[in-house]
Structure formats: C-alpha cells, structure tokens
Amino acid sequence: MISLKGVSKKYSKDSMGLELVDLQIDPGEFVSVVGQSGTGKTTLVKLIIAEEKPTAGEINVGGWDITKIKSHEVPFLRRQIGVVFQDFKLLPKRTVYENVAFALEVAGETHSRIAEVVPKVLDIVNLKNKGDRYPHQLSGGEQQRVVIARSLVHRPKILVADEPTGNLDAVNTQEVMEILKRINEFGTTILLVTHNKDIVNQLRRRVITLHNGRIIADEKEGKYRL
Amino acid sequence: MLALIRIFKFALQDIGRNLGLSFMTILILVLMLMSVNTLIIINILTSQAITSVKGQIDVSVFFQPEATDKNIEEIKSYLNAFPEVTEITYLNKDQVLENFKNLHKNNPDIMASLEELGENPLGATLIVKTREPEDYTKIVAALSLPEYENLIEAKTFADSEVAIQKIEKITKQVEKFTAGVSALFALIAFLIIFNTIRVAIYTQRIEISIKKLVGASNWFVRGPYLAESLVFALVAVLFTAVFVGFALKLIDPYLMIVFGGEPVLTNYYLSHIILLTSVQFFGVLLLTMFSSMLAMRKHLRV
Numbered sequence: 001m002i003s004l005k006g007v008s009k010k011y012s013k014d015s016m017g018l019e020l021v022d023l024q025i026d027p028g029e030f031v032s033v034v035g036q037s038g039t040g041k042t043t044l045v046k047l048i049i050a051e052e053k054p055t056a057g058e059i060n061v062g063g064w065d066i067t068k069i070k071s072h073e074v075p076f077l078r079r080q081i082g083v084v085f086q087d088f089k090l091l092p093k094r095t096v097y098e099n100v101a102f103a104l105e106v107a108g109e110t111h112s113r114i115a116e117v118v119p120k121v122l123d124i125v126n127l128k129n130k131g132d133r134y135p136h137q138l139s140g141g142e143q144q145r146v147v148i149a150r151s152l153v154h155r156p157k158i159l160v161a162d163e164p165t166g167n168l169d170a171v172n173t174q175e176v177m178e179i180l181k182r183i184n185e186f187g188t189t190i191l192l193v194t195h196n197k198d199i200v201n202q203l204r205r206r207v208i209t210l211h212n213g214r215i216i217a218d219e220k221e222g223k224y225r226l
Numbered sequence: 227m228l229a230l231i232r233i234f235k236f237a238l239q240d241i242g243r244n245l246g247l248s249f250m251t252i253l254i255l256v257l258m259l260m261s262v263n264t265l266i267i268i269n270i271l272t273s274q275a276i277t278s279v280k281g282q283i284d285v286s287v288f289f290q291p292e293a294t295d296k297n298i299e300e301i302k303s304y305l306n307a308f309p310e311v312t313e314i315t316y317l318n319k320d321q322v323l324e325n326f327k328n329l330h331k332n333n334p335d336i337m338a339s340l341e342e343l344g345e346n347p348l349g350a351t352l353i354v355k356t357r358e359p360e361d362y363t364k365i366v367a368a369l370s371l372p373e374y375e376n377l378i379e380a381k382t383f384a385d386s387e388v389a390i391q392k393i394e395k396i397t398k399q400v401e402k403f404t405a406g407v408s409a410l411f412a413l414i415a416f417l418i419i420f421n422t423i424r425v426a427i428y429t430q431r432i433e434i435s436i437k438k439l440v441g442a443s444n445w446f447v448r449g450p451y452l453a454e455s456l457v458f459a460l461v462a463v464l465f466t467a468v469f470v471g472f473a474l475k476l477i478d479p480y481l482m483i484v485f486g487g488e489p490v491l492t493n494y495y496l497s498h499i500i501l502l503t504s505v506q507f508f509g510v511l512l513l514t515m516f517s518s519m520l521a522m523r524k525h526l527r528v
Contacts, residue, residue: 049439071444072443072444075438075441075442075443075444075446076441077441078438078439078440078441079440079441083439089432089435089436089439091432091433091436102436102437102440103436103440103441105232106232106437106440106441106442106446107440107441107442108228108229108232108446110228150440151440153440154440154441
C-alpha cells in the first residue's frame with residue numbers, strides 16, 4: 001500500500017528531513033509513527049501525500065509512483081488518501097454538512113451523490129445530528145471528527161492522521177481513536193503520526209520510531225519507547 | 227458543466243466577500259473603458275468636422291456681365307473634364323442678383339445704389355466643388371488662361387486647408403492625451419486586479435489548502451480567480467456600454483446644432499455596438515486574465 005525505498009529529503013545543507021528510509025506498509029495495517037519533534041514525522045506525511053518530493057529514493061502510494069507523479073495527477077492521488085491534521089482545517093463560515101460536502105463539490109461530484117455520501121460519513125463519526133452546526137459551535141473532538149468525516153468521502157484506501165489528537169483532551173482523544181480503529185476495521189490503512197504515548201501503548205499495533213530522520217525501530221506490536 | 231457552475235459560484239462568493247476591492251477594480255476598468263470610448267468619439271467628431279468643413283468650401287467663378295451663356299457653357303464643359311471636379315452649379319445673372327439682394331436686404335445704402343443703377347450689374351456665377359480641398363488650387367490655376375481673362379471677373383476660394391490642418395492638429399493632441407490617460411488607467415487596473423487576486427488568495431489560504439488536501443484539480447483551485455476576472459470584465463464592459471449610450475444621447479442634440487442632420491454619435495455607436503463592445507470586452511478580459519495569471523503564478527502554489 002505504501003512503500004519507501006532509500007528515501008531521503010534534504011531541505012538545505014544543514015537540514016535533513018529524512019535520511020535513507022526504507023518502509024513497507026501493507027493494506028489494512030494500522031501503523032503509528034512516533035518520534036520527537038523535528039525527527040521527520042511530518043516530512044514523511046508530506047512525502048506520502050505528494051506535498052513534497054523526495055531528494056532521493058522511490059515512494060509508491062496505492063500504486064502511484066510519487067517520485068514521478070505529475071502536478072495534474074496529484075489531485076487524483078489525494079482523493080485516495082484521507083488526511084487529518086492537528087489544526088482541524090475547517091471552513092468557519094460553512095456548516096458541518098457543507099464542510100464535508102465541500103470535498104465532494106471540488107471533486108465535481110453531483111448533488112445527489114453528495115446528498116447520499118455526506119450523511120453516511122457523518123454517521124460513521126457520530127455527527128449525523130449536527131450537520132447544521134458551524135465549527136465554532138462544536139467541541140474540539142467534534143471538529144476533528146468532522147475532519148475525519150471529510151477525509152472519508154472519497155472512500156480512501158489510506159488515511160493519514162498527523163497528530164489528530166494533539167489539541168484534544170483525554171475524552172475526545174479516546175473518541176477520535178475509537179473512530180480511527182473503526183475505520184481501520186473497514187479495511188482502510190491508517191498511518192497515525194503522534195506524540196501521545198498512551199494511545200500508542202493502548203493500540204498494541206505496529207509502531208515505527210523515527211530519530212534524526214532515520215527509522216530506529218519498527219515493531220509489529222510495539223510501544224512508545226522514547 | 228457542474229464544475230464550471232461551482233467555479234463561478236466560488237468566484238461570486240469571493241467577489242461578495244471582498245466587495246469593496248471588487249467595486250474598485252470594476253470602477254478602474256470602467257474609467258479605462260471610458261477613456262478608450264472618448265478616443266473613439268474624438269475620432270468620429272474629427273472626421274465629421276473635416277467632412278463638414280470640406281462640404282462648405284468651393285470655388286466661385288464670377289463672370290463679367292458681358293460673358294455670354296455660350297462662353298459660360300464652354301468653361302463649364304472645360305471644368306467638367308477635370309476628374310477632381312465633383313459638382314458644378316450654374317447661377318444665371320438674375321439668380322446672382324436675387325442672392326445679392328437677399329444678402330444685403332438690411333443694408334439700405336447698397337439697395338439704394340442698385341436701384342440707382344437701374345440694370346443688373348452682376349454677371350453669372352459657377353460654383354465648383356472638388357473631391358479634396360487641395361484640388362481647388364488646380365482649378366483656380368486652370369481658369370487663369372489668357373482666353374478667359376476677359377470673361378472672368380474674379381475667382382474666390384477660401385483656404386480651408388489651414389482650417390482642416392488645425393482640426394487635425396488639435397485632434398492629434400487630444401488623442402495623444404486620451405491615449406496616455408487610457409494607458410495609465412490600464413496600468414492602474416492591472417495593478418488593482420493583481421492586488422485583488424493576491425488578497426483573495428491570502429484571505430482564502432485555508433480554503434485553498436483544504437481544496438488541495440481533498441483533491442481539487444489545479445483548475446478547480448485556479449478557476450474561481452479566472453472566473454472573477456471574467457465577471458469584472460463583463461460587468462465593466464456592460465456598465466460602460468450603457469453609460470456611453472446614455473451620454474451620447476445627451477451630447478448628440480448639441481452636435482446636431484453644429485453639424486446639422488442626424489445624431490451622428492448615437493447612430494455610429496448603435497450601428498457598431500457589437501463590434502465596439504466585443505473588442506473592448508476581449509481587450510479587458512485579456513488584461514484581467516493576464517493580471518490574475520501573474521498573481522496566481524506568484525502567490526498560488528497548486
């Protein structure tokens with residue numbers, strides 16, 4: 001599903017994002033990427049969603065060769081990858097329903113398709129009854145769930161979550177993690193980038209540890225070791 | 227089609243969000259178009275003024291009272307042979323006297339002198355019109371033959387060349403000034419549109435990043451800004467067309483006093499309205515699109 005071979009990303013002479021990373025993530029896996037700040041976690045996310053290009057190596061995501069991907073092909077790749085960030089990135093002047101529908105609108109989907117898909121994904125994240133609320137009327141956890149719902153509208157094969165619980169309290173964190181686990185059960189590959197020791201340890205899934213841009217540990221049922 | 231509708235929907239939403247800036251952009255475009263239309267009006271007025279001046283000038287050939295109809299007919303045929311001559315009007319002695327009396331009916335001294343003479347002292351007259359004002363000197367020279375010396379009393383010809391040259395000189399100066407103003411407005415419009423799009427990109431940076439994140443195509447991200455340019459061009463051209471139409475209707479009655487006849491400007495404008503508005507629309511569209519493209523290239527990474 002995701003494969004990196006000898007991938008390096010150099011931003012400047014003294015700034016190395018990633019260095020010679022080899023990684024293989026199979027369909028349906030739930031992988032946590034951990035590491036201290038500045039170790040290359042976000043660089044890894046940016047490379048996978050083709051926001052950055054590697055300086056060296058090969059990246060393959062869902063059949064797309066990211067190294068050679070053309071600018072006009074990137075939107076089609078992004079429709080196969082759901083992305084969730086720490087800063088929710090919701091449109092404040094649109095309702096929950098409209099925020100989720102927006103992802104389908106920009107992809108050129110019809111009104112009937114939008115009317116069919118949006119309630120379904122809002123149901124998955126338990127927000128079916130809050131479609132007419134605006135982001136500022138929701139809690140942090142609910143806002144993050146809207147983002148997750150929006151990332152699901154294209155039925156992605158991969159969901160990349162970069163610190164999705166970074167701004168949430170323990171209760172909301174738990175809620176978001178439950179939803180991510182449920183999405184994973186549907187067969188979606190999850191790549192979770194996090195600092196949160198508790199959720200990594202609780203998950204008991206594969207853990208990749210990054211340090212100074214290199215993978216220093218990759219365990220099938222790992223724990224947060226830093 | 228659906229994507230196009232949504233692109234326009236986003237563009238209109240953005241215009242609404244930045245209403246003040248959008249209004250300024252359209253205003254500058256309208257001012258630019260107004261100066262371009264002023265140039266066009268000046269051109270129409272110049273050609274109308276020149277035609278009018280040309281139409282009013284002619285060569286009058288005054289014959290001696292002794293000149294016979296045969297002599298006059300011979301000279302008329304001689305002049306008709308010139309390709310430059312477009313029209314010759316013959317006024318016999320009585321008509322010349324009648325015109326003279328009409329012209330001086332308020333001058334009792336002249337009228338009394340005529341009475342005293344008892345007979346018509348005036349000879350017949352030929353009024354000659356040519357294609358171009360410069361042809362008149364040729365006609366005057368052609369009539370200066372020795373055999374006509376005793377028949378022709380005088381030849382008059384107002385020097386219209388000087389008047390025409392003056393009109394053309396003034397027109398060129400005004401045209402230069404208006405073209406300069408148009409260019410200035412075009413530059414201002416370019417900079418304002420560039421800034422409008424730049425501000426739009428800045429205020430919508432979150433929306434743009436979300437669009438890119440959820441897989442909007444590059445054209446779906448860029449499209450609204452180009453659609454905005456199209457809306458600016460369309461509104462500016464339509465407003466200018468209506469405004470200029472009304473302005474010409476107001477100006478024309480005054481011009482009809484000067485030039486007589488029909489409403490020159492309105493007639494010209496209405497008969498060329500499709501050509502004028504489409505040329506102006508595509509011109510403005512080119513300017514706005516170029517400006518938007520440049521702003522996007524500089525500030526919008528897709």
